[in-house]
Each structure stands twice: as C-alpha cells, then as structure tokens.
Amino acid sequence: xxxxxxxxxxxxxxxxxxxxxxxxxxxxxxxxxxxxxxxxxxxxxxxxxxxxxxxxxxxxxxxxxxxxxxxxxxxxxxxxxxxxxxxxxxxxxxxxxxxxxxxxxxxxxxxxxxxxxxxxxxxxxxxxxxxxxxxxxxxxxxxxxxxxxxxxxxxxxxxxxxxxxxxxxxxxxxxxxxxxxxxxxxxxxxxxxxxxxxxxxxxxxxxxx
Numbered sequence: 597x598x599x600x601x602x603x604x605x606x607x608x609x610x611x612x613x614x615x616x617x618x619x620x621x622x623x624x625x626x627x628x629x630x631x632x633x634x635x636x637x638x639x640x641x642x643x644x645x646x647x648x649x650x651x652x653x654x655x656x657x658x659x660x661x662x663x664x665x666x667x668x669x670x671x672x673x674x675x676x677x678x679x680x681x682x683x684x685x686x687x688x689x690x691x692x693x694x695x696x697x698x699x700x701x702x703x704x705x706x707x708x709x710x711x712x713x714x715x716x717x718x719x720x721x722x723x724x725x726x727x728x729x730x731x732x733x734x735x736x737x738x739x740x741x742x743x744x745x746x747x748x749x750x751x752x753x754x755x756x757x758x759x760x761x762x763x764x765x766x767x768x769x770x771x772x773x774x775x776x777x778x779x780x781x782x783x784x785x786x787x788x789x790x791x792x793x794x795x796x797x798x799x800x801x802x803x804x805x
Contacts, residue, residue: 618656619801620681622720624670624711625689628727628760629661631783633772638780640787647787654802658683666693667707674711678718684801685723686715687794689760692727695741705744712752721797722754725790728761730776757793760786 623629623641631639637646645657660677662669670690678686688711694704708724715722726745729738742758749756761778763785764770770782778786 618654619684621655621657621685621687622677622681622683623657623659623661623687623689624674624677625661625687625725626665626693627661627663627777628692628786629659629687629689630663631661632663632777633774634778634780634783638783640778640783640790643783643787644790647791648798653798655684655798661689664693665690666697666699667691667704667711668694671707671710671714674714678714678720682718683715683720685794685797686711686720687723687725687790688712688715689725689727691741691744692729695727695729695733695737701740701744705748708744708748709752712748712754721801722752723790723794723797724749724754724756725760726756726758728759728765730765755793755797757790760789762789764789 621644629639629641631642636642641657641659641661648655648657658677658681660673667690670688688708690711691704691708694701712722712724724745726742729741731738733741745756745758748754749758764778764782767782770778770785772779
C-alpha cells in the first residue's frame, strides 16, 4: 500500500509531457481559433481533434487561443505554453486583431517572427495561418497585410495557409450575424483549408503514412 502511494505521488509530480506520450499540437490564436460564438466541438480546433482521432493520428490538441488576442499578446504568452506543453507542432493564427486595430505591420511581423523562432527553438514545427481583413480596409492595405504572412513563410520556411478564411468570409451562410466570426459550418471549411498543409507536419511527427 505504501509503495502504491509513493508511485501515485511520483506520477502526479511529473510534468505533463512525461505522463502524456502523445505528440501535442499547440494552437495559439484569437477568436477564430478560440471558436467565438460556437460550441467547443464545433470550432475548427475542436473539429481537428475529432478528425485526428478518426484518422488514427496520435496527436492531442491544446487550444491556447484567446478571443481578441493580438500578436503581441501571443508573443508574450507563448514561452510559458511551450514550457508547459512541449508541443511537436505549433499553429499560429494571429494578426487579425492587429489589422482591425490598425497596428503597425512592422510590429506584427516582428511578433510573428519571434513566435516562430521561439517555437522552433523549443523543437516544434510551425504552421502559420494568414487572416484576411474585411474589404473596407482597402486593397493596398489588405495586400500589405497578407504580404506579412507570405514574406515570413518565405524567409523562415514555415508552412503557411495564406488565407485560412477562404470560402468562408465572403459567404454569408458560413458567418455569424456579426459578419466577422464563422459559424459552425464555416469552421468546417476552415479545417478543410488547414488540413492539407498540416498533414505533412502530422506525418513528420507521428510516423503515419
């Protein structure tokens, strides 16, 4: 009995990574990945967990997304999340709120680059998700905004989904009444947009074929 108690105490004191042998996907995003306005399982991150299980991938998903977050917020909290979860893959979906608030694109670029470097420094593979701004922000600014993601992917070599809301943002049936956040059906499209680019990272970190 005493030996059992000692073993239980020992296991409970181990870090999560020592008790959980499955590779972790850490998602750091804003309301799009937090699943604002939909049930947890209906968001694209929740659907990702279900799809991974259905396709027999060993990965578990940790959703560290916060509605309203910016790249500066993500940059500040990423180191703790990396230490806590020791992810094999980090998905970064941030920048939309930077753009909506008119924050300098140079700062956004620097924050995203720092997150990429931190994730890689922790041994993780990185998937960067680009966000599209509403058309009222003007074509010139929108092109520069999207260009931040494209330039970072080219400079760093990380995997990129340049427009994760393709097929969603321009279709009313996939959006909530606010016209900003996807509904449950829209989140399914988002996952379909992410999946082909995520797939090689899954295979590289699980040995799946």
